[in-house]
Amino acid sequence: MEKKNDIYRMIPRVDSLMEEPLIREMTEKYGYDCALHGVRSTLEKLRERLGACKSAAEAEKELEDLPEKICRALARWAQPGMTRVVNGTGIILHTGLGRAPLGKSVLQRAAETAGGYSNLEFDLATGKRGERNAHFERILCQLTGAEAAMAVNNNAGAVLLMLSALAGGREVIVSRGELVEIGGKFRVPDMMELGGSKLREVGTTNRTRLSDYETAVSEETGAFLKVHTSNYRIVGFTESVSVRELAELKERTGIPLLEDLGSGVLIDLERYGFCHEPSVQETLAQGADVVTFSGDKLLGGPQAGIIAGKREYIEKMKRHPLSRVLRIDKFTASALEAVLLEYLNPESAAESIPALRMLTMPAETVRRAAEKLAALMREAMCCEGGSTPEAPAAVTVESSAARAGGGSLPMEDIPSFSVAVAPKEISASELERRLRSLSVPVIGRITDGKLLLDLRTVEEGDIPYLAEQFRDGAILRKGGMR
Numbered sequence: 001m002e003k004k005n006d007i008y009r010m011i012p013r014v015d016s017l018m019e020e021p022l023i024r025e026m027t028e029k030y031g032y033d034c035a036l037h038g039v040r041s042t043l044e045k046l047r048e049r050l051g052a053c054k055s056a057a058e059a060e061k062e063l064e065d066l067p068e069k070i071c072r073a074l075a076r077w078a079q080p081g082m083t084r085v086v087n088g089t090g091i092i093l094h095t096g097l098g099r100a101p102l103g104k105s106v107l108q109r110a111a112e113t114a115g116g117y118s119n120l121e122f123d124l125a126t127g128k129r130g131e132r133n134a135h136f137e138r139i140l141c142q143l144t145g146a147e148a149a150m151a152v153n154n155n156a157g158a159v160l161l162m163l164s165a166l167a168g169g170r171e172v173i174v175s176r177g178e179l180v181e182i183g184g185k186f187r188v189p190d191m192m193e194l195g196g197s198k199l200r201e202v203g204t205t206n207r208t209r210l211s212d213y214e215t216a217v218s219e220e221t222g223a224f225l226k227v228h229t230s231n232y233r234i235v236g237f238t239e240s241v242s243v244r245e246l247a248e249l250k251e252r253t254g255i256p257l258l259e260d261l262g263s264g265v266l267i268d269l270e271r272y273g274f275c276h277e278p279s280v281q282e283t284l285a286q287g288a289d290v291v292t293f294s295g296d297k298l299l300g301g302p303q304a305g306i307i308a309g310k311r312e313y314i315e316k317m318k319r320h321p322l323s324r325v326l327r328i329d330k331f332t333a334s335a336l337e338a339v340l341l342e343y344l345n346p347e348s349a350a351e352s353i354p355a356l357r358m359l360t361m362p363a364e365t366v367r368r369a370a371e372k373l374a375a376l377m378r379e380a381m382c383c384e385g386g387s388t389p390e391a392p393a394a395v396t397v398e399s400s401a402a403r404a405g406g407g408s409l410p411m412e413d414i415p416s417f418s419v420a421v422a423p424k425e426i427s428a429s430e431l432e433r434r435l436r437s438l439s440v441p442v443i444g445r446i447t448d449g450k451l452l453l454d455l456r457t458v459e460e461g462d463i464p465y466l467a468e469q470f471r472d473g474a475i476l477r478k479g480g481m482r
């Protein structure tokens with residue numbers, strides 16, 4: 001195109017755009033700096049697009065309604081980026097999707113107490129300074145049988161604090177089979193180094209015996225550490241040392257026995273058909289002095305690192321400067337207390353805590369939910385109902401495998417059911433992308449050219465919303481949705 005410079009000269013000046021009534025409105029709404037930024041960035045993109053225009057008519061089109069375009073861009077930018085999503089992945093503790101969903105009652109408690117002033121660190125009985133851990137410490141002790149307990153920002157922080165406070169500057173004996181990386185940069189040897197303790201590896205990757213621990217004990221030993229291997233399992237020719245066996249060695253030597261439990265279950269999951277997973281109370285009863293675990297994995301609460309065990313060790317940790325660095329905020333403290341209170345009745349906890357409900361829901365219940373969604377989807381897609389040959393997709397219910405996720409119960413497929421959508425005009429990955437761009441995004445996964453929505457992780461209340469997205473099949477048509 002010739003006369004490119006003439007085209008560029010048609011771009012309005014920033015100051016004249018700022019005087020436009022629509023932009024003035026934006027200035028009132030978002031402030032001057034933000035509006036100015038919106039104008040500048042839109043003009044920048046406009047220049048680029050003008051450069052790519054092949055005709056004067058095309059360029060003129062780009063220059064049309066500039067204030068409106070700026071307003072739209074600004075409004076988009078100023079919208080919250082963080083949004084609720086529908087989890088159709090079947091991964092219950094999906095790290096990318098925020099791990100454990102919090103129940104309504106827990107959120108309500110947190111909103112009520114943390115929304116205004118609270119007695120977070122104020123003792124109402126004495127009118128003096130209180131302790132933020134006190135609110136949930138009594139419940140944690142009741143539930144786990146521990147003498148004392150506290151919580152920090154996350155389990156990685158809990159492990160770091162535990163190692164720093166109890167074994168800083170000394171050796172920590174760990175089995176080679178437990179020197180794991182949990183993901184997201186949590187590596188046991190790194191935590192050790194950060195905590196200022198020296199790693200003393202014993203045994204081999206697949207086999208470690210009590211005698212390996214025993215011979216490693218020296219004047220330098222600060223602690224024995226056991227680590228739940230979480231997202232990883234060694235099978236076959238293996239041998240490891242139980243907490244119970246180590247407890248005996250600990251008694252003899254007086255060296256503290258610490259365990260990073262990772263997920264930290266409080267209820268008996270065997271009752272729901274899962275393999276045995278050592279619970280927090282069981283690990284403490286078998287002789288661990290201190291255990292740490294996450295608040296937002298199988299516990300089903302807010303992000304936190306919970307520490308429970310012998311009073312003398314917990315007190316030492318509470319006094320350590322890192323406990324100030326890693327302290328939890330009022331939202332977490334209040335939500336954690338609320339979740340822990342639900343555990344006072346373990347049976348109703350499996351119902352009322354969303355992560356546990358999803359985990360323990362019978363497969364038959366999931367199948368019924370999938371059938372319901374499939375029927376509603378078919379009905380929405382083509383008004384006559386049913387999967388007619390003209391329907392823009394085949395919708396079926398398939399059995400699938402859900403997962404606990406978050407490095408919890410890693411080896412276990414949880415029997416589940418998914419709605420499988422096989423679009424006829426567009427690809428499954430295009431449908432996956434379109435679902436992700438909805439106002440409440442829907443996250444599914446693709447298997448064998450079909451989009452799968454696993455109903456184990458979909459809240460029942462979201463089923464009508466999901467079906468509605470398939471109204472008239474527009475989302476499945478070529479060019480039906482950008």
Ligand SMILES: *Cc1c(COP(=O)(O)O)cnc(C)c1O
Nearest residue numbers: 154155156182228230262294407
């Ligand atoms: C998940 C996990 C961690 C990290 O916990 P966060 O709460 O994510 O910080 C540490 N150790 C083990 C064994 C884990 O499974």
